[in-house]
Amino acid sequence: MVAHVIPQPLSTLETRDRPVNQISEFKFSVPVSTHEPAGRSVKVSAKGVTVHYGDKQAIFPLNVEIADKSVTAFIGPSGCGKSTFLRCVNRMNDMIPSCRVGGQLFMDGANIYDKSVDPVRLRARVGMVFQKPNPFPKTIYENVAYGPRIHGLSRSRGELDEIVKTSLEKAGLFGEVKDRLHDSGTGLSGGQQQRLCIARAIAVNPEVILMDEPCSALDPIATAKIEELIDELRENYCIIIVTHSMQQAARVSQRTAFFHLGNLVEEGETTQIFTNPGDERTQNYIT
Amino acid sequence: MAITYGTGVPESKATSSEEFDRRLRRRRRSEFIFACLGLLATSVGLFALAILVIDLAMTGLQRLDVSFFTNYPSRRAGQAGILSAWVGSLLVTIVTGLVGVPLGVSAAIYLEEYAPTNWMTNIIEINVSNLAGVPSIVYGLLALGLFIYGFGTGRSILTAGLTLGLLILPIIIVATREALRAVPSSLREAAYGVGATQWQVTKDHVLPAAMPGVLTGVIIGISRALGETAPLVTIGALSFIAFLPPSPITLEFPFISFAWLFEGFTVLPIQAFNWVSRPGHDFQTNAAAAGLVLLAITLLLNGVAIYFRYRLRKRLQW
Numbered sequence: 001m002v003a004h005v006i007p008q009p010l011s012t013l014e015t016r017d018r019p020v021n022q023i024s025e026f027k028f029s030v031p032v033s034t035h036e037p038a039g040r041s042v043k044v045s046a047k048g049v050t051v052h053y054g055d056k057q058a059i060f061p062l063n064v065e066i067a068d069k070s071v072t073a074f075i076g077p078s079g080c081g082k083s084t085f086l087r088c089v090n091r092m093n094d095m096i097p098s099c100r101v102g103g104q105l106f107m108d109g110a111n112i113y114d115k116s117v118d119p120v121r122l123r124a125r126v127g128m129v130f131q132k133p134n135p136f137p138k139t140i141y142e143n144v145a146y147g148p149r150i151h152g153l154s155r156s157r158g159e160l161d162e163i164v165k166t167s168l169e170k171a172g173l174f175g176e177v178k179d180r181l182h183d184s185g186t187g188l189s190g191g192q193q194q195r196l197c198i199a200r201a202i203a204v205n206p207e208v209i210l211m212d213e214p215c216s217a218l219d220p221i222a223t224a225k226i227e228e229l230i231d232e233l234r235e236n237y238c239i240i241i242v243t244h245s246m247q248q249a250a251r252v253s254q255r256t257a258f259f260h261l262g263n264l265v266e267e268g269e270t271t272q273i274f275t276n277p278g279d280e281r282t283q284n285y286i287t
Numbered sequence: 288m289a290i291t292y293g294t295g296v297p298e299s300k301a302t303s304s305e306e307f308d309r310r311l312r313r314r315r316r317s318e319f320i321f322a323c324l325g326l327l328a329t330s331v332g333l334f335a336l337a338i339l340v341i342d343l344a345m346t347g348l349q350r351l352d353v354s355f356f357t358n359y360p361s362r363r364a365g366q367a368g369i370l371s372a373w374v375g376s377l378l379v380t381i382v383t384g385l386v387g388v389p390l391g392v393s394a395a396i397y398l399e400e401y402a403p404t405n406w407m408t409n410i411i412e413i414n415v416s417n418l419a420g421v422p423s424i425v426y427g428l429l430a431l432g433l434f435i436y437g438f439g440t441g442r443s444i445l446t447a448g449l450t451l452g453l454l455i456l457p458i459i460i461v462a463t464r465e466a467l468r469a470v471p472s473s474l475r476e477a478a479y480g481v482g483a484t485q486w487q488v489t490k491d492h493v494l495p496a497a498m499p500g501v502l503t504g505v506i507i508g509i510s511r512a513l514g515e516t517a518p519l520v521t522i523g524a525l526s527f528i529a530f531l532p533p534s535p536i537t538l539e540f541p542f543i544s545f546a547w548l549f550e551g552f553t554v555l556p557i558q559a560f561n562w563v564s565r566p567g568h569d570f571q572t573n574a575a576a577a578g579l580v581l582l583a584i585t586l587l588l589n590g591v592a593i594y595f596r597y598r599l600r601k602r603l604q605w
Contacts, residue, residue, distance in 0.1 A: 092479065097404060124482035134473040136492060137602075146491070147481035197477070204481055 040067035040254075043208060043238040044089060048103035051084050051093065058084045061103060062264045064257060068207075071230060071239045073249035073270065076259035077285065082242045085259070086210050089240065090126035091119040107208070124151055126208040127201030132217050133193035135185035135200070140177050143185040143196055144168060147204035163203055171199035172229050191222025198229065202237075209233065211241040215248065227252050246286055250274050258282045340582070347575030355576060359529040360558065364569030369577050371528040372558035375444070376513060376584075378532065378547060379554055382448020383455065383512045388505055390452070391459030398460070399467040400489050418457035426454045427521025435522060442523035444532065445548040450518050455508030462504020466497035499596040506592035510585050516556040527561070528553045555581045 044066040051059040059081045066072050074082035084093070091112065093099045104111045112122055124147075135143050144164045147153075154160040164181070168174035173195040177188070185196050194214055201209055211230070215223040230239060230252045243249050249256050250270060257267040258279070265279050277283045301307065358368025398415075402408045430450035440446045470493050478488040494501075532547035555577055562574035 090480070092476065095475075095479065120482050120484050123480060128476075128480040130473060130476060130480070132473060134471075134477040136474070136477060137496065146478075146483075150481070150483055150487055200477075200481060 040070050042066065043068035043107065044240075045106045046085075046088075046103065047106070049085065049088060049105050050102040051081070051088065052100045052102075053096070054098040058262055060262050064264055064267050066238065066240060067255060068238045069235060070254040071234050071241060071252050072255045072257060073253035074240065074242045074257050074259060075244075075246065075249050075285070076265075078244075080259040081262040082257075082259040083212055085264075086212055086240060086242050089208065089210055090123050090128055092128065094119055124204050125206050126210060127204060127206035129194070129197050129201055129209065129211045129214045131213040133190055133197055135188070135193050135196050137184065137186050139182045140168075140185045140188070140196060141181040144199050144203045147200060151204060153205065167199040167203035168196075170202055170233070171195045172225065172232075173199055189222070191218050191225060194218060194222070194226060195229065198226075198233075202233070206237065208238045208240070211239065213242050213244060216244065223248070246274075258285065260285070343575050343578050343582070346572055347577075347579045350572050350576035351579065356580075360527055360561075364562075364567060364573055367562075367570075367573055369555065369558055369580060371531060372553050372555045372577065373580065374531055375524075375528070375552035376554040376581075378444050379447045379451065379519075379552060380509060380513055382444060382548070383451040384505070384509060386449055386452025387455040387459055387508060387512075391456045391504075391508070392463050392501060394456070395460045395463030395467065396489060396494070399464045400485065400493065415457050415460050419461055422517075423454055423515055424517040424521060426450055427518030429453070430518060430522050441549060442525070442551055443549045444552045446522050447519055447524065447552060447554075448548075450522060451512040451515060454515065454518065455512050458508040458511060459501075459504045462507065463497070463501045466500025466504070467493060469500060470496045499599045502592055502596055502599070506588055510588055513585060513588075514556055514581065516554075516560060519554060519557060524557050525551050525553050555584075 042065045046062050046064050048061040048063060049059060050057065050061055062085065074086060076082050087093045088101055088105055089107075089112075093101060101113060103113075105113055107122075107125070110117070136146065138146075141164055144167050145160055148160060148163045154163055165174060168177065173192060176192060177183075177196075185193065188196060194217075198209075198214075215226050218226065227248065230241065233239060234254075241249075241252065253270045255267065256270040256273040258265045258273065258277070258281070260281050265281050266273065266277065268278070273282065274286060277286065354366075355368045356373065357370055358366060359370050360372075361367040398408065398411065402411075427450065430446060430453075434440045434446045434449055435442065440449070474492055474496060475488055478492045483491065528551060532550035532552065559574045559577040559581065562570045562577065
C-alpha cells in the first residue's frame, strides 16, 4: 500500500540496497567460481565508491567486483555514471578540480585512492583507450614508444624497437604500418588510429585496460576488428569497456554491469544480464 | 497536363508571394551595403598604410646604401649612418627576448596548467591582461626607479633589455595561455593515460602542440619591443653614439665577454626621432631611411615567424 503512495523514496531505497545485496551474493559465489574452468580472480573491487562533481552527486555508493582476465562491459543510458566510474579506476578524475571521489576502490587488494598511491604509478598499471582515437601528433613509432620510454622499460634502442613491434602486433596493426613506422600516427584511418591507441596502452604492459566507448567513432568494419582484438587481449588483461551498443556488450564481454542514474543496478554474467535480468530497469533498457 | 517552360526552379507557396519577393530584395540590398562598407573600411586602412610606406620609401630609399649601415651618426647628414643604432637595436632585442620569452612562457605554463583555479589566479589573470595595456612610459619610469637607482645597472643595454622584457611579458603570457588553452584535452588525457607526469605531459605534448601560437606571441612581443622609444628615452638611452659596445667574443680566455651588456646604447627609433627633430632636409631623409630599415626588420621578423609557424603546423598533423 505504502509503496503506491510514495513510490519515489522506495525506489531509491531499493537502488541503494541492491549493490549491497549484489556484493554479498558475489562474495558467496567467489569460492564456487574458483572451481569453474574459467577460474577468474577479482582484479578490481569497489566498496562504497561515490563521486561528486561539485554539489552534484554522479555516483551513489557503488560496490562491484571486476574479474581479471575477462571483459566487463558497463552499459546504461547517457549520464548514468559508467564513464565516471571507469575514470575512477585509473584516477583520471583527478584532473577535474571539482571532482571528489569517496569510498574505497581496490586493485589487487590495495586501495588506489590511498594517500600513498602515486597516480602516475597507477596509470602505468591501468591503461586507457578513449572514445575518440587520440594518437599523439607524432610518428607511429613514437606513439607506442612514448610510454615505455618515460617508464624506462627498455635499456636499449633494440629493446624499445622490440616493445614497439610486439605492441603493434598485439594490437593487430603491425602488418599495416610496418613500412611506415616513422610516418605520422594521425595520418592513419580512424580504426587504425584506435588500434594504435590500444598498442600505445599495452606497450606499458598494464594489468587493466579501460576502454571508454572505443568504437563509437568507428565504422562497422573497424569496430569488428577492435572487438576481435578485445577478445584476444582478454587472455592477458582485465578489460573494462564502456559501450552504448548492447550488441557490442553481448559480443565481447563475459560480465556486464548496468548503470542507471548514478547507481549500479546490477552486475552479472553477460548472458544472464541479457537473457534474464534481475531488475526491471535493466529489462527496460536492454529491450 | 500543362507543361510550363522557362520558369527555372519550381516555386513553392512560401517563396511565390509578393511579400517574400519584397523582403528578399531588401535582404539582398542590406547584404550589398554591408559588403561595400566593409570594402571601404579595409581600403581606408590599406590606403593609409600604403601612402605611409610609399612616402617613406620616396624620401628615404635614395639614402639606403652600404655606408648608411656602416657609418656612425655624424653632424654631416650625408655621412651619418645607423651603425650604432642597428647594433643597439639588435643587442637590446636579444636581451629582451632572453628575458621576456622564458619568463613569459614559464609563467603562462604555470598559470594555465599548474595553478589552481581560484580567486587569486583570477585576479592575476585580469591583471596580466591589463598589464599588456599599460603605457610603455610607465615601464620606463619603473625601470628608472628599480634597475637604475635600485640595482644600479646604469643606462645600459642590460637595463633596456630588462625593461623591454618586462614590457613584452604580458603579451607573451596572454598569447601563450591562449595557445595552451587551444590544445585539445584529448591530447592531455592520452599522455596522462600512459602514465606521464604533469611536467612530461606539458613539455612532451602540450607545449609542442601550442608552439605555433607561442611563437606568434613571441614575435608580436619582439616587434613591439623593436619599435619602443619612450621607455628607453626614460632610462637614458643616448641619441648620439659614435662607438660600438665591446664584442661579446674575445680573443683571450674565456672568449666570451658580457661587457657589452653594461654599455650605453641607442636604438633605431631613437636615432630616427633624433634626426627628425633636426632642422635641414638631409636629416629628414636619414630619418625616413632609418624608418624604412625598422619597417623592413619588423616585416622580416614576422616573415620568419610565419615560416616557422607554417613548418610547425605541418609537422603537427591532427
